[in-house]
Amino acid sequence: MLKLHVQNETSKLRAVILGSAKSNGAIPKLEDCYDPKSRQHVLAGTYPKEEDMILEMEAVAEVFKKYNVKVYRPQLIENYNQIFSRDIAFVIEDKFIKANILPDRAQEIEAINHVISQIDPKNVIELAEECHVEGGDVMPWNEYLFVGTYSGEDYSSYITARTNTAAVLALQELFPNKIVKSFELRKDNINPKENALHLDCCFQPIGTNKAILHKNGFLIESEYEWLLNFFGKENVFEITxxxxxxxxxxxxxxxENVIISEKNFTRLNTWLREKGFMVEEVKYSEIAKQEGLLRCSTMPLIRE
Structure with a gap:
């Protein structure tokens, strides 16, 4: 049996699901793109090639091997995008919560049944249908649970709005011992620079008391200010x-002291090293063209 345990974003990783870029499918049609960045690359003819993405993901698998992390991969579904394992489920404490994902992506969860079958069934939770949630919006941080959301009345008109208020309330009920703090994210179907697809696109805690933050990703300035004060300005790396x-x-x-980062993030990686982090640099710029990166393609199962 898998004994799940995730209390935060940074404790020592023991087991993880890493997505797969194999048999990733054809370049999507414009109307089938789930996010503005993929759309932009389809239009520009720069949509990532499968072989490049496979190489990038295997490099991450190698880093995990170096740190003795047990890595699970999804079973192969022909011509299907299975890169972003964080979207389809997430672990909080000892609970495995299935995300209610975009209907077109429902098969992705079936590809990790070989992992789910090793979990005590009472710890596998499926939220009610009206609760929309994806793992990129959910961040356990010890006594807190940070959740990205969009509660505007025009929610249904944004394919980029992935987590709704019903899901935030459901998580609070599931984890009454945690302080669930939600953040309204800026959404844009067309302009990727004005769109925070998930909370982890504009914020992530690192180490024990630090964070990476982007102000414009938050619709409500006071919510951004809350995070800035919570971590302290001197502990926050503000991204442009x-x-x-x-x-x-x-x-x-x-x-808490080892971070996998993209090798082109020179300003960030320099800051991380100055703060005492060990930075494992990988090339991940092709994966990034689908508006997802390292956190999006990994789903932790066990942290110490």
Whole structure:
């Protein structure tokens, strides 16, 4: 049996699901793109090639091997995008919560049944149908649970709005011992620089008391200010609009002092090293073209 345990974003990683870029399918039609960044690359003819994305993901698998992390991969579904394992489920404490994902992506969860079958069934939770949630919006941080959401009346008109108020309330009921703090995110179907697809596209805690943050990702300034004060200005790395677009906040922590980051994030990686982090640099710029990066393609199962 798998004994799930995730209390925060940075404790030492023991087991993880890493997505797969194999048999990723054809370049999507414009109307089938789930996010503005993929759309932009389809239009520009720069949509990522499968072989490049496979190489990028295997490099991450190698880093996990180096740190003795047990890595699970989804079973192969022909011609299907299975890169972003964080979207389809997430673990909080000892609970495995299935995300109510965009209907077109429902098959993705079936591809990890070999992992789910090893979990005590009473700890596998499926939220009610009206609760929309994806793992990129959900961040356990010890006694807190940070959740990105969009509660505007025009929610249904945004394919980029992935987590709704009903899901935030459901998570509070599931984890009454946690302080669930939701953040309204800026959504845009067309302009990727004005769109925070998930909370981890504009914020991520690192180490024990630090964070990466992008102000414009938050619709309500006071919510951004709350995070700034919670971590303290001197502990926050503020990213620019271009850095947010390039997914600088979407790094991944193997432990409180080891972070996997994209090698082009020079400003961020320099700051991380100055703060005493060990930075494992990988090339992940092709994956990034689908508006997801290291956190999006990994789903932790066990942290110490």
């Amino acid at each position: 609009k271009d850095e947010m677009y390039n997914m600088n906040s979407n790094v991944f922590s193997i432990s």
